[in-house]
Amino acid sequence: MAAGVATWLPFARAAAVGWLPLAKKTMPKPPVDKKSRSDEILIVNVSGLRFQTWKNTLDRYPDTLLGSSEKEFFYNEDTQEYFFDRDPEMFRHILNFYRTGKLHYPRQECIQAFDEELAFYGIVPDIIGDCCMEEYRDRKKENQERLAEDTEAEMATDVPLPPNSTPRERLWRAFENPHTSTMALVFYYVTGFFIAVSVIANVVETVPCRPPKGSVKDLPCGEKYSVAFFCMDTACVLIFTFEYLMRLFAAPSRCKFMRSVMSVIDVVAIMPYYIGLVMPENEDVSGAFVTLRVFRVFRIFKFSRHSQGLRILGYTLKSCASELGFLLFSLTMAIIIFATVMFYAEKGTKGTNFTSIPASFWYTIVTMTTLGYGDMVPNTIAGKIFGSICSLSGVLVIALPVPVIVSNFSRIYHQNQRADKMRAQQKVRLARIRMAKKGTTNAFLQYKEDGGLQDHDSDSAALCLKNRSSFEHQHHHLLHCLEKTTNHEFTDELTYSEMCMTESVGYRTSRSTSLSSQQVVSSSCCPRRAKRRAIRLANSTVSVSRGSVQELDTLQVLKSSAVPQSRSSLNARTEDLKLNCEQRDYTAAIISIPTPPANTPDESLPPSPAVPGILRNSRSISSFTHETVKISSL
Amino acid sequence: MGMVLGTFSMQTKQVIYRRDKVDDELEMTMVCHRPEGLEQLEAQTNFSKQELQVLYRGFKNECPSGVVNEETFKHIYAQFFPHGDASTYAHYLFRAFDTTNNGSIKFEEFVMGLSTLLRGTVRDKLEWTFHLYDINRDGFISKEEMTDIVRAIYDMMGKYTYPALKGDVPKQHVDAFFQKMDKNKDGVVTLEEFVLACQEDETMMRSMQLFENVM
Numbered sequence: 001m002a003a004g005v006a007t008w009l010p011f012a013r014a015a016a017v018g019w020l021p022l023a024k025k026t027m028p029k030p031p032v033d034k035k036s037r038s039d040e041i042l043i044v045n046v047s048g049l050r051f052q053t054w055k056n057t058l059d060r061y062p063d064t065l066l067g068s069s070e071k072e073f074f075y076n077e078d079t080q081e082y083f084f085d086r087d088p089e090m091f092r093h094i095l096n097f098y099r100t101g102k103l104h105y106p107r108q109e110c111i112q113a114f115d116e117e118l119a120f121y122g123i124v125p126d127i128i129g130d131c132c133m134e135e136y137r138d139r140k141k142e143n144q145e146r147l148a149e150d151t152e153a154e155m156a157t158d159v160p161l162p163p164n165s166t167p168r169e170r171l172w173r174a175f176e177n178p179h180t181s182t183m184a185l186v187f188y189y190v191t192g193f194f195i196a197v198s199v200i201a202n203v204v205e206t207v208p209c210r211p212p213k214g215s216v217k218d219l220p221c222g223e224k225y226s227v228a229f230f231c232m233d234t235a236c237v238l239i240f241t242f243e244y245l246m247r248l249f250a251a252p253s254r255c256k257f258m259r260s261v262m263s264v265i266d267v268v269a270i271m272p273y274y275i276g277l278v279m280p281e282n283e284d285v286s287g288a289f290v291t292l293r294v295f296r297v298f299r300i301f302k303f304s305r306h307s308q309g310l311r312i313l314g315y316t317l318k319s320c321a322s323e324l325g326f327l328l329f330s331l332t333m334a335i336i337i338f339a340t341v342m343f344y345a346e347k348g349t350k351g352t353n354f355t356s357i358p359a360s361f362w363y364t365i366v367t368m369t370t371l372g373y374g375d376m377v378p379n380t381i382a383g384k385i386f387g388s389i390c391s392l393s394g395v396l397v398i399a400l401p402v403p404v405i406v407s408n409f410s411r412i413y414h415q416n417q418r419a420d421k422m423r424a425q426q427k428v429r430l431a432r433i434r435m436a437k438k439g440t441t442n443a444f445l446q447y448k449e450d451g452g453l454q455d456h457d458s459d460s461a462a463l464c465l466k467n468r469s470s471f472e473h474q475h476h477h478l479l480h481c482l483e484k485t486t487n488h489e490f491t492d493e494l495t496y497s498e499m500c501m502t503e504s505v506g507y508r509t510s511r512s513t514s515l516s517s518q519q520v521v522s523s524s525c526c527p528r529r530a531k532r533r534a535i536r537l538a539n540s541t542v543s544v545s546r547g548s549v550q551e552l553d554t555l556q557v558l559k560s561s562a563v564p565q566s567r568s569s570l571n572a573r574t575e576d577l578k579l580n581c582e583q584r585d586y587t588a589a590i591i592s593i594p595t596p597p598a599n600t601p602d603e604s605l606p607p608s609p610a611v612p613g614i615l616r617n618s619r620s621i622s623s624f625t626h627e628t629v630k631i632s633s634l
Numbered sequence: 635m636g637m638v639l640g641t642f643s644m645q646t647k648q649v650i651y652r653r654d655k656v657d658d659e660l661e662m663t664m665v666c667h668r669p670e671g672l673e674q675l676e677a678q679t680n681f682s683k684q685e686l687q688v689l690y691r692g693f694k695n696e697c698p699s700g701v702v703n704e705e706t707f708k709h710i711y712a713q714f715f716p717h718g719d720a721s722t723y724a725h726y727l728f729r730a731f732d733t734t735n736n737g738s739i740k741f742e743e744f745v746m747g748l749s750t751l752l753r754g755t756v757r758d759k760l761e762w763t764f765h766l767y768d769i770n771r772d773g774f775i776s777k778e779e780m781t782d783i784v785r786a787i788y789d790m791m792g793k794y795t796y797p798a799l800k801g802d803v804p805k806q807h808v809d810a811f812f813q814k815m816d817k818n819k820d821g822v823v824t825l826e827e828f829v830l831a832c833q834e835d836e837t838m839m840r841s842m843q844l845f846e847n848v849m
Contacts, residue, residue, distance in 0.1 A: 007692030011744070012714050014751040015727055017759055017845055018766045020838050021828070022784065022811060027841035039688055054691070099695070 043081035044095075049088035050081070057098050064122040066098065090117040102129035105136040111143050149419055171250035191243055192306045198236040198299050205229055237273040240266065240299075262305060269299040312416055316409040323408075327401040331368070334397055338364045338390040345383040352379065363387075368394025444490060447476045667700035669741040679745055680753030686745065693741055701738040704728050718792030726786060730766040756842060760829045774822035775815075780808045 013030075020027070042058065044051045044066070061067040076083045084091070090109065094117065097103040105114065105128055118125050128136050165173075174184035205222030222229050244266045251257035272292040304310040317324065339360035346354040353376040354360050363376040367390045378387045483489050669675065675686055697706065704725065711724035731739050731747045750762045765771075769779045784804040791799075815823045815831045823831075832838055 007696055008710050009714070011748060012711065014748050014845065017751050017842070018727070018730070018763050019787065020841050021760075021763055021767075021815075021832055021835075022787065022807065023838065023841065024810075026837045027844055030844055056688075056692075 044091075045076075045079070045081045045083045046086055046088040046091040047084070049091070051091065051095055053095060053098070060098055060101075061123075066094075066121060068122075070122070086120065087113070087117060090114065094118075094121050094123065097123065097127075103127050103132075104129060105132035105139075107135060111136070111139040115140075149415065150422065168250050169252075171246065172252060175247055175250060187243075188306070191239065192303070194236050194239045195299055195302045195306075197232065198240075199297070201229060201232050201236070202296050202299075233273060236299075237270050240270045240302075244270065262302075265298055265301045265304075268295055269302060272296055308416060308420075312409070312413050316405070316412050319412065320405045320408045323401040323404045327398070330397050330400075334368065334390075334393060335361055335364045338368070338386065338393075341386050342378060342383060342390070345380055345386055346378055349379045349383075354378075364390060367391045369398065370394060443472070444476055444479050447472070448480075667740050669700070675742065675745060678742075679749035681745065681749055689745060689748070690741060693744060701740050702744070703738045707739065715790045715792075717794070718790045720790045722786035723783075723790055726766060726769065726783060729769075730762070752846065756833070756839070757829060759842060760832050761825065764825050764828050774824055775828070776822050777808060777812060780811060780823075781805065784808050784811075 016027075040055050041052050042055050044053065058066045058071075065071055071082055074082045074084055090106075090113065093104060093106055103123065103125075115125065125136070174181055174187070178184040178188035206220050208218040209221040209224045211217055211219050211224075244263070247263070247266075248254060248257060257263055272295050275292055301310075304314065336357075339357050342363060343354050343357045343360045346352045346360075354363065360376075363378075365371075366373050366376070367387060370391060372391075378384050479490065669690070672683060672686060675681075676683055679686070681689070694700070696702075696710075702710075707728045708721045708724040711727065712720045714720070728739065729735075731743055733743050733746070734740075747762070750758050754762070764775070767775045767779060767783055769782060781804060784807050788799065788804050788807075793799075812823070814835070815828055817827050817831065
């Protein structure tokens with residue numbers, strides 16, 4: 001029931017008095033209304049903008065946020081108002097809906113923002129009033145198309161090829177996106193060149209050249225240099241055939257590929273040549289053969305793979321099919337009508353050109369399109385009058401559907417421009433996004449370096465730690481929990497790639513990993529923290545002297561330092577880090593620190609003699625086992 | 635020649651159309667109505683200022699122009715009785731409220747009617763009901779008028795009732811009614827007969843009181 005009708009309910013109930021004399025039974029008792037009937041004004045504070053409205057107004061739509069008890073969640077006892085942290089400009093429209101019963105869509109707002117507001121307030125968009133519904137639908141459709149295009153554009157071009165793709169897939173990709181690889185680009189340009197050559201050859205073939213010695217007649221160049229042209233033609237056709245066969249081979253769905261427009265054009269472009277080869281040099285058939293040569297001009301359509309404008313044009317025509325159809329239909333109607341009229345008007349004249357109605361078609365078309373060749377002209381007065389009407393109406397009929405086609409073309413063209421621009425900016429955008437992401441991951445790593453993951457008293461905590469917000473602390477704690485759960489640690493790209501490189505070095509290199517006493521990293525790939533540790537050493541109290549990858553063979557002596565150091569070094573320790581490196585066999589050596597006995601209460605450590613020392617090289621195969629190796633001190 | 639005539643005829647038609655449009659617009663602007671002052675209404679009716687305010691706000695919200703025409707009224711009333719067809723009864727109701735008989739209910743008429751129904755004396759209510767039943771306003775309720783009203787009420791029930799409507803239930807209802815009301819058996823019910831008969835009816839008197847707190 002429409003909410004506004006609620007106002008009339010008391011009236012309808014009062015009017016029920018009119019039934020009383022007729023009633024056979026007693027009327028039932030009316031429901032008792034416990035809450036106060038008096039209307040009160042509610043204050044709704046939306047981001048500082050105070051709206052006031054009657055409670056009844058909001059109660060009109062009980063299945064929305066404001067009309068139901070859900071708004072109590074937003075009630076602020078201190079200020080006695082309902083506070084919403086949302087857009088106040090949008091709220092105006094929402095409130096107007098309650099007041100007038102009609103939801104209007106503000107044209108200057110973003111459609112998505114509006115939808116989100118509606119979803120928040122529990123209002124279904126379908127009740128948008130008729131005045132705004134069309135605009136809303138159009139904008140929504142446009143937005144959805146745009147998003148679909150964007151995701152397509154994102155996914156399409158710059159997605160790196162999955163590493164284990166077959167050569168067939170790679171070939172197809174090279175064909176579809178020529179700018180992904182140099183070879184593809186070269187091929188793309190070569191085919192383009194040959195298409196141009198072929199088309200020009202077709203054209204020049206027919207130009208009259210100077211006749212050879214001894215002949216008077218002008219010969220078309222094609223016949224004079226027939227061998228040369230034939231060779232050129234053969235070369236082009238060979239290239240085209242090769243390209244077609246390659247595409248056919250690489251296509252993921254051959255049937256679909258064979259049905260596509262471009263492949264049909266390809267076939268039509270090369271067929272005449274083969275048919276010409278196969279057909280015998282017969283006089284009767286050569287006429288038909290000549291016709292076939294006309295199809296060679298289809299090679300020019302092959303350019304549409306190279307030119308986006310052509311593709312847009314084709315797509316526009318396809319999408320304006322209905323308008324074009326209408327244009328054609330109305331033109332046909334007009335032509336028939338006027339041709340008939342002209343024929344009968346000019347029937348009497350001697351020697352007239354208007355011999356039949358179909359013959360008059362030509363005159364009508366020429367006149368309606370305002371060409372006016374003048375090969376057929378009316379002579380009678382009636383004919384002239386109707387002829388002028390014909391030309392006037394022709395202008396109208398043709399001018400009507402043209403703006404629709406033009407606007408369609410413009411829209412599609414701009415969409416394409418936008419897609420291209422987006423693709424070009426995509427790389428920059430992705431790079432920026434990656435940088436931002438790296439920032440957050442680096443924050444965690446930095447946090448760990450600063451010794452954030454250990455318990456520290458407020459005194460010993462580094463100043464840089466104190467300045468982090470509680471949110472960061474909690475976030476980093478969460479990441480740390482994840483590390484502990486998976487028994488792996490986060491690292492950055494650089495050290496990871498290093499690790500992968502050093503992995504391949506082999507198992508002879510002993511890697512210096514973390515320095516704490518008892519821990520041996522069996523599965524960790526390489527001192528992935530090598531560089532990182534170095535940095536860490538620089539700016540934190542942890543004096544972990546880990547050499548870089550090159551210094552793996554040497555023992556690193558660690559300076560004695562306070563407890564935090566070993567703790568953080570524990571953290572920094574390369575625990576099980578399974579990496580996607582190929583080789584699994586490697587050795588890891590942990591160089592211990594001649595520090596105070598590692599009384600570090602690390603739960604992950606199995607109990608072992610807390611004697612710092614050198615770990616011997618151990619060969620590990622499994623990726624996840626934690627091996628404790630005896631350590632002897634230096 | 636024909637074309638000349640054609641263009642001329644088109645011209646005149648245009649003029650007529652324009653005049654019609656102007657008339658329509660004038661009519662629309664004239665229909666906006668403002669009620670009398672709050673104090674006057676308070677004096678004329680049995681409502682308090684507060685109640686009148688609430689009533690007017692609702693009324694104005696629904697009908698910004700200040701009046702309700704029959705179509706809107708029927709539409710609103712039909713919302714309350716979705717099962718059947720409320721248009722006939724709404725029509726009678728509309729005429730009962732439209733005391734000035736100009737085809738539209740102003741706020742004053744609306745409020746007066748409500749005042750009678752909700753805050754009036756028993757006699758006032760009975761008089762109002764009599765006027766509702768007396769369709770042609772001749773001071774008598776005939777059997778035909780009653781039948782119309784009862785049929786309209788049964789129309790609101792719709793088709794699906796329990797027990798099912800068999801036979802000419804409205805007619806039986808009307809006969810029973812006339813049996814009760816028509817004291818001198820002259821085929822019509824006058825106002826006095828009506829009021830007397832109703833006051834004798836205990837059930838009805840009790841039911842009347844239940845409707846006091848609707849507002």
